[in-house]
Amino acid sequence: xxxxxxxxxxxxxxxxxxxxxxxxxxxxxxxxxxxxxxxxxxxxxxxxxxxxxxxxxxxxxxxxxxxxxxxxxxxxxxxxxxxxxxxxxxxxxxxxxxxxxxxxxxxxxxxxxxxxxxxxxxxxxxxxxxxxxxxxxxxxxxxxxxxxxxxxxxxxxxxxxxxxxxxxxxxxxxxxxxxxxxxxxxxxxxxxxxxxxxxxxxxxxxxxxxxxxxxxxxxxxxxxxxxxxxxxxxxxxxxxxxxxxxxxxxxxxxxxxxxxxxxxxxxxxxxxxxxxxxxxxxxxxxxxxxxxxxxxxxxxxxxxxxxxxxxxxxxxxxxxxxxxxxxxxxxxxxxxxxxxxxxxxxxxxxxxxxxxxxxxxxxxxxxxxxxxxxxxxxxxxxxxxxxxxxxxxxxxxxxxxxxxxxxxxxxxxxxxxxxxxxxxxxxxxxxxxxxxxxxxxxxxxxxxxxxxxxxxxxxxxxxxxxxxxxxxxxxxxxxxxxxxxxxxxxxxxxxxxxxxxxxxxxxxxxxxxxxxxxxxxxxxxxxxxxxxxxxxxxxxxxxxxxxxxxxxxxxxxxxxxxxxxxxxxxxxxxxxxxxxxxxxxxxxxxxxxxxxxxxxxxxxxxxxxxxxxxxxxxxxxxxxxxxxxxxxxxxxxxxxxxxxxxxxxxxxxxxxxxxxxxxxxxxxxxxxxxxxxxxxxxxxxxxxxxxxxxxxxxxxxxxxxxxxxxxxxxxxxxxxxxxxxxxxxxxxxxxxxxxxxxxxxxxxxxxxx
Amino acid sequence: xxxxxxxxxxxxxxxxxxxxxxxxxxxxxxxxxxxxxxxxxxxxxxxxxxxxxxxxxxxxxxxxxxxxxxxxxxxxxxxxxxxxxxxxxxxxxxxxxxxxxxxxxxxxxxxxxxxxxxxxxxxxxxxxxxxxxxxxxxxxxxxxxxxxxxxxxxxxxxxxxxxxxxxxxxxxxxxxxxxxxxxxxxxxxxxxxxxxxxxxxxxxxxxxxxxxxxxxxxxxxxxxxxxxxxxxx
Numbered sequence: 001x002x003x004x005x006x007x008x009x010x011x012x013x014x015x016x017x018x019x020x021x022x023x024x025x026x027x028x029x030x031x032x033x034x035x036x037x038x039x040x041x042x043x044x045x046x047x048x049x050x051x052x053x054x055x056x057x058x059x060x061x062x063x064x065x066x067x068x069x070x071x072x073x074x075x076x077x078x079x080x081x082x083x084x085x086x087x088x089x090x091x092x093x094x095x096x097x098x099x100x101x102x103x104x105x106x107x108x109x110x111x112x113x114x115x116x117x118x119x120x121x122x123x124x125x126x127x128x129x130x131x132x133x134x135x136x137x138x139x140x141x142x143x144x145x146x147x148x149x150x151x152x153x154x155x156x157x158x159x160x161x162x163x164x165x166x167x168x169x170x171x172x173x174x175x176x177x178x179x180x181x182x183x184x185x186x187x188x189x190x191x192x193x194x195x196x197x198x199x200x201x202x203x204x205x206x207x208x209x210x211x212x213x214x215x216x217x218x219x220x221x222x223x224x225x226x227x228x229x230x231x232x233x234x235x236x237x238x239x240x241x242x243x244x245x246x247x248x249x250x251x252x253x254x255x256x257x258x259x260x261x262x263x264x265x266x267x268x269x270x271x272x273x274x275x276x277x278x279x280x281x282x283x284x285x286x287x288x289x290x291x292x293x294x295x296x297x298x299x300x301x302x303x304x305x306x307x308x309x310x311x312x313x314x315x316x317x318x319x320x321x322x323x324x325x326x327x328x329x330x331x332x333x334x335x336x337x338x339x340x341x342x343x344x345x346x347x348x349x350x351x352x353x354x355x356x357x358x359x360x361x362x363x364x365x366x367x368x369x370x371x372x373x374x375x376x377x378x379x380x381x382x383x384x385x386x387x388x389x390x391x392x393x394x395x396x397x398x399x400x401x402x403x404x405x406x407x408x409x410x411x412x413x414x415x416x417x418x419x420x421x422x423x424x425x426x427x428x429x430x431x432x433x434x435x436x437x438x439x440x441x442x443x444x445x446x447x448x449x450x451x452x453x454x455x456x457x458x459x460x461x462x463x464x465x466x467x468x469x470x471x472x473x474x475x476x477x478x479x480x481x482x483x484x485x486x487x488x489x490x491x492x493x494x495x496x497x498x499x500x501x502x503x504x505x506x507x508x509x510x511x512x513x514x515x516x517x518x519x520x521x522x523x524x525x526x527x528x529x530x531x532x533x534x535x536x537x538x539x540x541x542x543x544x545x546x547x548x549x550x551x552x553x554x555x556x557x558x559x560x561x562x563x564x565x566x567x568x569x570x571x572x573x574x575x576x577x578x579x580x581x582x583x584x585x586x587x588x589x590x591x592x593x594x595x596x597x598x599x600x601x602x603x604x605x606x607x608x609x610x611x612x613x614x615x616x617x618x619x620x621x622x623x624x625x626x627x628x629x630x631x632x633x634x635x636x637x638x639x640x641x642x643x644x645x646x647x648x649x650x651x652x653x654x655x656x657x658x659x660x661x662x663x664x665x666x667x668x669x670x671x672x673x674x675x676x677x678x679x680x681x682x683x684x685x686x687x688x689x690x691x692x693x694x695x696x697x698x699x700x701x702x703x704x705x706x707x708x709x710x711x712x713x714x715x716x717x718x719x720x721x722x723x724x725x726x727x728x729x730x731x732x733x734x735x736x737x738x739x740x741x742x743x744x745x746x747x748x749x750x751x752x753x
Numbered sequence: 754x755x756x757x758x759x760x761x762x763x764x765x766x767x768x769x770x771x772x773x774x775x776x777x778x779x780x781x782x783x784x785x786x787x788x789x790x791x792x793x794x795x796x797x798x799x800x801x802x803x804x805x806x807x808x809x810x811x812x813x814x815x816x817x818x819x820x821x822x823x824x825x826x827x828x829x830x831x832x833x834x835x836x837x838x839x840x841x842x843x844x845x846x847x848x849x850x851x852x853x854x855x856x857x858x859x860x861x862x863x864x865x866x867x868x869x870x871x872x873x874x875x876x877x878x879x880x881x882x883x884x885x886x887x888x889x890x891x892x893x894x895x896x897x898x899x900x901x902x903x904x905x906x907x908x909x910x911x912x913x914x915x916x917x918x919x920x921x922x923x924x925x926x927x928x929x930x931x932x933x934x935x936x937x938x939x940x941x942x943x944x945x946x947x948x949x950x951x952x953x954x955x956x957x958x959x960x961x962x963x964x965x966x967x968x969x970x971x972x973x974x975x976x977x978x979x980x981x982x983x984x985x986x
Binding site (some may be wrong): 246338339 | 761762764765767770772774775803804806807808809831837863864865866890892894896935954956957960962963976
């Protein structure tokens, strides 16, 4: 084989491609010869951590992925759950961490583009996105730059492509100084019997390339960039970051959805990580077929591309389709009408091999299965971090009590992790497609479902994404359980029933036993919580090597939950809506400040054993919320999380169109700061015109509940036993502090706010 | 029949058609940008929001050359009502059907939020359902929405009563300008009065629980005008 760009291949070159000696031997055994240079490229990307999940897959197998609603679990481009009346919700979350650190705007933009393609590939119209983004301290000018770039990238792509970004979460913490996280979630809606899969089925069927031309961008982006730690050479990797074109994506969406209304498409997949290689191998592997293709037919935007480059390029906005034989012209014509290129580049074969030709030479001839489905699987050693017990040490009696709860509340609301994120989400189109019932800023977003022909339905989907990395650092299993519980609880606070989960596991270098232990523990926690709450994990993504100069991020298993509410016309909001309403506390706060934001912000401590999540209580609470909304027993439901009861109450007071105070009294015999700022999971603040019907329902369903006071006035007042005033703050002032948390720091950074 | 023009990159086309069909109950159809004529029976034309052709050159700069735009121009010149929202407003300015230009927002950020606009002129075909001075709550979502006009042009627009909507505070007083528009202009019409461009999105405020109903006042006014056979004087 002496096609252009070919060169001799040996173990040393394989190593440069990130392959191990073991893997090299495996390649020789599979082929019975040394690979060509193009083939080496194929193996290196397919067996990269990013594409093969080799460190995580044996652990992921234990996750609960089935359930009565689940139509498609992990393994396809995205998961799918039935939402009734023949409709399905298709969703997934995915990381674009490494590229976003190197080039924040394009890195984040292409992250959004990739997740949108995963969803519309299934035949679903993408309707709503969430973003989960994490940076180093906002005081650091570099991280201000990264925040601005990432937000601009997410906004630019989502806004232009016409998909609403309806919520998300943002963390600022020193552990992300060397590795920011950009996790993008998208959800689409499809008729359940029109879900398309990435299957290259039907021997003789044409393989069609559609969308943007192929260039040299993004070669080894996912495979090498996202499968290794950062170091001094990281800057040199900028060319591996792809550039996004949302206009082309918008046209691709419309063209693909139009095609998928008919019967000409057999299988379809986007060319994401590892481009043409990954999409063709995965499609053939799932269908048990082979593919032969001719790279000379691939539309190209650069001259003299080698077969290696054509196979590995991660140029954006490209799709691979298998069409019914004889219908190729009709398929290509739809793309052309949308101004897109589409050409037949090969055929499906029956021999289970991938054969790729270039200028008359065969440059790749590999059996599909050993590369795709039977890729290497590692059982990496795992060991509890030596300092874990040290992290968990906290003697609450030794922590000085809060001397000024009012000042503490303001300090928390001013913290960028707790303060308003409006600066971010105002840059996102939250409304396009006309379905956004609850916008960002509350517990969960709520999006009305329309059928493909535009007919509105009584269904709405609630979406939330959560992870408290501090808790995961203190105990990855407990922290992940807390993330699942919080995401599901946020969804439940709208009145929706949580249906299923997707997740993005962001961790450090898995070659270190401590990181592997964190990952294993987190997956175990994810499984335990998903099982207990009856919310299977239907899709996900793993991002490892989030580590620079040997310093890893905190374990960050981001969890997104999707819930169904029907009819949506009855839903709860997270703010107080009227004066004189009863405020009811659902769930019981415990005297605990371990891992709390208060402890971090006011005492400079990240320590303790995270408060345990009572999953049985959690499930009862979610059921109560759904019933209470359905029966009109409450109008407000707001989750108590970061910053505890005081912050949650403040948010309920000022997050609505009008500021409404509250006057509350607690009889709990505990430290005032623990009641005000403790973060016991499974606690929700509710408000209703009348407390009694809600309390009765709570009693019936086994959820602790008590009336604690009434809404009204311009102040938030909390009293303890005997009427002692524990907190007395002006709502307008709290709101001002909350709203300025991000802008004041971005202005201080010297740039434009 | 209400014709909603669909450029490649239009995003709010389906939402506009939804508002007209499902909420206001009139016949609305999407018209592909490559058409050289409007469908027979077209009574009003709507240019929706989005990023026509990606807006890579300048917002609306490519769309003005679309085949369908020649037909829209003829329709407007014959007195037919034309409403452009957001990107549609930009297209109308680029096409010279409305005066002035739309530039990057004052703070250079894309902004999506609800704003208040005051109805400066309550008359058919776009604002007959609102009383003068009425404050509407409507969403904006744009990166290039700063309406920009020379002092002379602005004076002329004011004198002719062409400023139809103006950004304001919740009570109708000053403030609330989200993008740095000259004279707080949120929407203007042409001299004849049959072409209106505005940055806010009435189509995203037609259902009480999803953005409120204030946008239906504007679109409903257009429906009234069409049904009454309104023509410019």
